[in-house]
Amino acid sequence: xxxxxxNPLFLSMQEGKNYTIYCNYSTTSDRLYWYRQDPxxxxxxxxxxxxxxxxxxxxxxxxxxxxxxxxxxxxxxxxVHDLSATYFCAVDIITQGGSEKLVFGKGMKLTxxx
Amino acid sequence: xxxxxxxxxxxxxxxxxxxxxxCAQDMNHEYMYWYRQDPxxxxxxxHYSxxxxxxxxxxxxxxxxxxxxxxxxxxxxxxxxAPSQTSVYFCxxxxxxxxxxxxxxxxxxxxxxxx
Numbered sequence: 001x002x003x004x005x006x007n008p009l010f011l012s013m014q015e016g017k018n019y020t021i022y023c024n025y026s027t028t029s030d031r032l033y034w035y036r037q038d039p040x041x042x043x044x045x046x047x048x049x050x051x052x053x054x055x056x057x058x059x060x061x062x063x064x065x066x067x068x069x070x071x072x073x074x075x076x077x078x079x080v081h082d083l084s085a086t087y088f089c090a091v092d093i094i095t096q097g098g099s100e101k102l103v104f105g106k107g108m109k110l111t112x113x114x
Numbered sequence: 115x116x117x118x119x120x121x122x123x124x125x126x127x128x129x130x131x132x133x134x135x136x137c138a139q140d141m142n143h144e145y146m147y148w149y150r151q152d153p154x155x156x157x158x159x160x161h162y163s164x165x166x167x168x169x170x171x172x173x174x175x176x177x178x179x180x181x182x183x184x185x186x187x188x189x190x191x192x193x194x195x196a197p198s199q200t201s202v203y204f205c206x207x208x209x210x211x212x213x214x215x216x217x218x219x220x221x222x223x224x225x226x227x228x229x
Contacts, residue, residue, distance in 0.1 A: 009154075033217050042204065043157075043220040050215055088156065090218075099164040100145065100210070101172065102218055106156035 002027045004091050006105035014113055016078050021108050023072040023089035031092040032065050032072045033102070036085045043088065047074075079112045086110070116140050120205050120221035127195045127228045135190040135224050137205030145208045146188035147172075147218065148180060150201040157204065163188055195228045202226070 003026040013019055023032070030051055035043040047056045049065035049072060056063050060083065062075045072089055090104045121136045137146060144165050149157040149172075159172030163182040177199060179191045188207075192199060202225050208218035 035220075042222045043206075045217045045219070048215055048217050090157075095170070097170070099162075099170065101159060101162055101170075102147065102206075102208075103159065103173075104149070104157040106154065 002091065002093055002103050004089060004103050004105040006087075006089060006108050008108060009106060010109050010111075012111045012113060013076075013079050015080055018075070018077050019079065020073050020075045021087065021110075023074070023105055025070050025091045025103075027070075027091075027093060028067075029070075029091045029093050030065075030067045033090045033092070034063050034072070034074055035088045035090065037088065037107070038085050046087075076110075081112050081114060084110055084112045118205055118207050118219050118221040120203075120224050122224060123222065124225050125227070127192075127226065129195060129197060129228060131195050132191070132193050133195065133226075134192075135203055135205075135226075137188045137190070137207075137221060139186055139188075139207040139219075141207060141209075141219065142185070143207035143209050143219075144185075145210065145218070146182065147206045147208075148178070148188065148190045149204045149206065150174065151204060151223075152201050160190065160203075195226075197228045200226060200228045 034046040047063040052067040147162040148160040161180040166185040205221040206218040
């Protein structure tokens with residue numbers, strides 16, 4: 001059974017600081033997605049990582065994928081309050097029947113304090 | 115630019131009542147998904163569909179049924195609601211993701227309370 005584990009699950013950090021969060025998964029996949037969710041809202045796509053070594057950056061966030069290690073990282077640079085949200089990673093896997101499905105981690109709740 | 119629309123947005127049910135949640139997408143996507151979100155549990159896949167007329171079970175299918183009679187609609191049914199089904203339900207849709215650089219798109223969620 002596929003497991004997608006995020007670490008940490010809760011993070012409180014000060015504005016201006018840097019931090020890296022992790023997403024590990026337990027089965028072969030070369031596609032990983034990062035989503036952001038604000039309280040009471042839906043999920044918004046941040047990054048689509050499609051292959052080993054993929055790196056994408058948007059503003060203060062940078063995501064990378066290492067398919068051999070089954071690991072993705074989301075690096076936060078010089079955090080600001082607006083980044084406070086819950087961040088989910090999701091892995092795209094192929095089922096025995098050949099279809100695709102997305103499996104999510106539990107999410108990491110980030111609070112950025114002034 | 116509707117995207118993925120869920121109906122209703124909020125609902126309170128009594129134990130044993132039934133209801134249907136509707137998800138509609140206007141992006142001509144093949145795949146549609148129903149997830150539930152509970153505190154500390156992330157999103158768990160209930161059922162999904164890989165095309166019109168097809169459905170498949172996800173991680174937590176018990177107590178739910180689904181139908182995909184039209185490509186643009188994916189219905190989630192609760193035949194006899196239980197308090198354990200109190201949750202926020204999200205629908206998502208995507209094209210066939212392999213071979214593309216796209217992702218799944220989510221609806222705004224349905225907050226269901228079973229009393």
